[in-house]
Amino acid sequence: MTPCCVRAFVRAVFVALLLGVLPALALAQQGGQPPGGANGQTAPVASELDYAAWEAVAEQAETALGDANSTADGLDELRAQLVGWREALLLAQNTNSSRIATLRQQIAALGPAPAEGQTEAEEIAARRAALTDQLARLQAPGIAAEEAYRRADGLIAEIDRTLRERQADALLQLYPSPINPGNWPGAVRALSDVVGGMWAETRQRWSTPAAHETLVNNVPAILLLLAFALGLIWRGRPLVERLVAKINKRWSARGVRVATLVLSLGQIVVPTIGVIALSHALSLSGMFGIVGTVLLDTLPVAGLLLFNSIWLGVQLFPRDHDFLPFRLSVERRAEGRFLTAMYGAVLAVDALRLAVMDNQALPEAARAVLAFPTIMLAAFLLVRVGRLMQRTVAVDSTADDEVGFRNRIVSLLGRGAILIGLLAPVLAAIGYIPAAGAMVFPAATSLGLMGLLYILQIVVTDIYAVIIRNEDGARNALVPVLVGFALVLAALPVFALIWGARIADITELWTRMREGFSVGETRISPANFLFFAVLFGVGITITRLFQGALRGTVLPRTSLDQGARNALVSGVGYVGIFLAGLIAINSAGIDLSGLAIVAGALSVGIGFGLQNIVSNFVSGIILLIERPVSEGDWIEVGGIQGKVKAISVRSTRIETFDRTDVIVPNTDLVAGRVTNWTRFNLTGRLIVPVGVAYGSDTRKVTRILQEIAEAQPLAILNPPPMVVFMAFGADSMDFEIRVILRDVNFSLSVRSEINHQIAQRFAEEGIEIPFAQSDVTVRNAAEIAELLRMLPGAVAGTPIPPAVADKGAAREAKPAGPLPRDHFPGAGISEPDTDSGKGGD
Known part of the structure; x- marks a missing residue:
């Protein structure tokens, strides 16, 4: 298959993640090419390295890099060989590693070497010299392998840089403007020459007796395959749709979405098999030449592109109302299905064009004119899809945080699609055909892949709901979110390939990640972290299972009270987590000794900043061991009374009698004064x-x-x-x-x-329960009454309260208005007499 067909096939696979992500990731993890390279050479074995052969490969790569006329395929082949050598040289660096470690221990056992001007015993000096000489001989292969490894790594990086520069130059190549009418006749002649060449090849084969005989002999098979192919292409998708509809009616609601999605993949597989049968039937005729054969080989790829797009449009914009990823009207959903199907047709046509035109010696003007229509149509569809995404956001406005975040992402993607859809035709009209194609086709394909990821996220949620038998709980669960995040991470290499990255670039990035990075003398790689996470997770799982066995089976058969049981279970949990972390670190090969100095320097500052947390942690351990307070006790601490509900390593949760939770630091329970009403007995x-x-x-x-x-x-x-x-x-x-x-x-x-x-x-x-009494004595009552008569606002006939100085009693008087304190010069009102147990005088 030609390189253009391969690119078209990759583009098709990217649209359907189920058909493309896993193979792409597997290829990326395997290094893309076999270690021996594309030329069939076997990878060198680390223990049998032929450095003469390595020198030959390295010199050949350096010569090719210095030659400006070296082809990209030749550089890729050399790079594959260098990758194989680099892997072998990396393994060779550990040659004699165990013996070298033993020799170093032997030399260390002899004691430190004597300082300058000092001597040591002849036997020890002779033994030290012998061991040192032996150590140097054993280290020589590793040193040579490390030097060769650095050279291979540098050559690989240089080849990648050269290929990226050539790829950038190809994207920025300026073709003659396709909108110039003077370039159109040449494009028409080139197209007619291609069609005429295919017709000439067919006529030539028709006139050949051998080909004629082959056609006659294969007529039954051809007719059978044609009937089979036309049946699958014409009626395959409707049959699958009917099957899915029957399952929707008969199956229960739980899990029906997962089943229908899996079965709906038949809408891709069945018609694609029909296209493959059609291509094979036409190839059996023997009437097609070189160009016709290339076209037939590309036909299944074009069909896969088309049916993938149709299926994706149906999933994103379904006809029914049971499941709507986007809240759109019936007309807008129909528009979405039409746009995605049309984009699939454009991809199919472009794949066929690339398959035929890339093998022809066409002038640049003709290539630009023939590529311009598909770019314009793809850009138009991209703009329409972007506007449809904007309408989706406008309809689906909500205050929900999750939906709001999704709408912001959809709005941003829609604006980007519109921008690319408007910019690409301008570049294509100027003559930057490769740049325009590298923008518009990956943009639309990326949108399709994002839509597929969104569908897969919903399917994962449905699968989790089937597992836990709770649909509402599955929507709010963390596991589907984590799985969706993993899907997005797995799709990142696919997005990189869509936008022009080479498989070699991804494999090189994976190699760098496996090598890791150095912190001091410690090398840390993602593989170490992954291994550590797996082992730590297994350790925690075993700890939780052991805790469950203690809590449910062992401890109920003992005479321990509930507080002692909880303390024992918690202590087992802390010890299990500590041991799981320690075992995982040692098993993953993470050497933390190089970080001891850094940790020691940071421990002082961290100690000051976390002293309260550490104090609470130690207090929590004391509470679990001494158990002065247990769960269920009624305690009083700091003026707060309530029952102890939970004791953790940092704090204790107390439920007060008004059903509120109070979080008390453990330090207060250990260092403060605590009243435990029910610790030892309930009396x-x-x-x-x-x-x-x-x-x-x-x-x-x-x-x-x-x-x-x-x-x-x-x-x-x-x-x-x-x-x-x-x-x-x-x-x-x-x-x-x-x-x-x-x-x-x-x-x-x-x-x-x-x-x-x-x-x-x-x-x-007849026993009286007393209550508090207060008597008020008013002095100067006569003067106050006289002043009330003299007020300007006083009303004639206002009753004046006569003062009874002996008894301290007075009848109520209502003045006409408020009495300012300024109006009573010399008048005094005594403070209230609060001797409530005695009578006032």
Whole structure:
């Protein structure tokens, strides 16, 4: 297949991620080319390196780089050979590594080398010299391999730079303007020459007896394949649509979207098989020459492009209302399906054009004129798609954060599509045909791939809903989001290939990632992180399973209380996480010794910044070990009372009695004063204060209160409740009921019941419960009354309150307005007398 056909095929595969992402990623991870290169040579083995052969390959690559006429295919072939050598040389750097490590330990065991001017024992000196000489000989292959590796790596980078420069020059090549009418006749002649050449090849083969005989012998197979192909192409898609519709009616709602999406892929596969059968039937006729054969080979690729686009349009703009990725009207959805199908047709036509024209020696003017119509049509469709995306955002305006973010992305992509769709025709009209094509076709294909990624994200959510049997929970779950993020990361190489990146560029990037980067003497690579994440995840999973077994099976059979069980389970979790991290770091080969100096320098600053967190963490460990406070205890700390709901390594969650959660740092529970009402037992003392009026019979009050306390069901009678005459208060005689309850958690309800019974019994026995009283004495009442008569706003006949100085009583008077303090010179009003227990005088 010609390079143009390969590019068209790759473009088709990119539109359908299910058909393209996994092969592309597999190819990228394998290095794109076999280590031996495209010429069939086997990769050199690290233990059997032929440095003479390596020198020959390196010199050939340097010669090709110095030759401006070297072809891109030749440079690619040399690059593949260099990649194979580089892999072998990288492995060769570790030759004798274990023996070298042993020798270094032996030399270290001899002690430090003597300083200048000093000597050591002859036996030790001889042994040191022998070991040093042996170490130098063992290190020689690794040093040579490292030097050759650097040379191979530099040559590969130089070849990549040369190919990228040539690719950039090709994209910026200026062709004659296709809108110049003077260039049109040449394009018409070139097109007629191509068609005429194909017709001449067919006539020549028709006149050949051997070809004529081949056609006659293959007529039955040709007719059968033609009938099969036409049936699949014409009726394949409708049959698949009917099958999907039947499944939608018969299956349950859960998972039906996943099943219909998988079965709808038959709309691509079935007609594509028909196109392949059609191409094979025509090739069996033997009536096509070189150009015709190339055209037949490209025909399945063109069909795949077309059917992929049609399928994608149906998925993004469905006919029914059950599943709408975008909120559009029926007319707009029909427009979206038409635009995507038309773009597929443009891609198919462009693939056929490239297959035929790239093999012809056509003038640049003819190539520009023949490529201009497809670029213009693709740009027009891109602008229409961009406007449709803008309408989608306008219709789907919402306050939801997730949908709002999606709308912003769709709006940005729509604007970019419109911009590219307007810019590409201008460049093409000037004559920058390759640049215009490199803009408009990748832009539209990228939009199709993004739409496919969005559909796959929805399908992943549906699959997760089927697994957990909860559709609402699946929409808000984190797992589908993470899977969608992984799909986007996996599609990044595909986007790079769409926009002109070479497979070699992606494989080189993957190689650099595998090599990692150095921090001091420590080399860290993504593979180390991936291995660490997998091992750490396995360790955490085992820890959680072990915790579950302890919590559900082992600990319930022991005599430990709930607090001890929770502490043990939490401690196992912390130890398991620590061991999982330690094992994962060691197994992944991450050497953190080189980071010790940096960590030591940062530890001081981090210690000051995180001292409270560390203090709370240590306090949490103390709480779990000593268990002064356990889950379910009723505690009081810092004036806050409530039940302990959870103890973590940093803080403790307390639920107060008004159902609010209070987060208390563990340091307060360890270093502060904590009252635990229910730590060792539930018994506790309740004190109820009672006040009676002066003059009441104190013995009678004591007897009544004692009867009330002993009548409580939760009161403990040994020791019995106690009634204490506490003091003579300012307003009352103060008593206290002191009773010990079996369950202090019910102290509020017992207190309330005791107060009810006290109110009832005191009312029956005629015992008064006093309340506070306040008397106010007003002085200079006569002067105030005289001033009230002299006020300008005073009303005639206003009653004047006569003062009774002996008793301190006064009747109410209502002045006509507010009385400013300025109007009472020399008048004084005394402060209130708060001796409420005594009469005022």
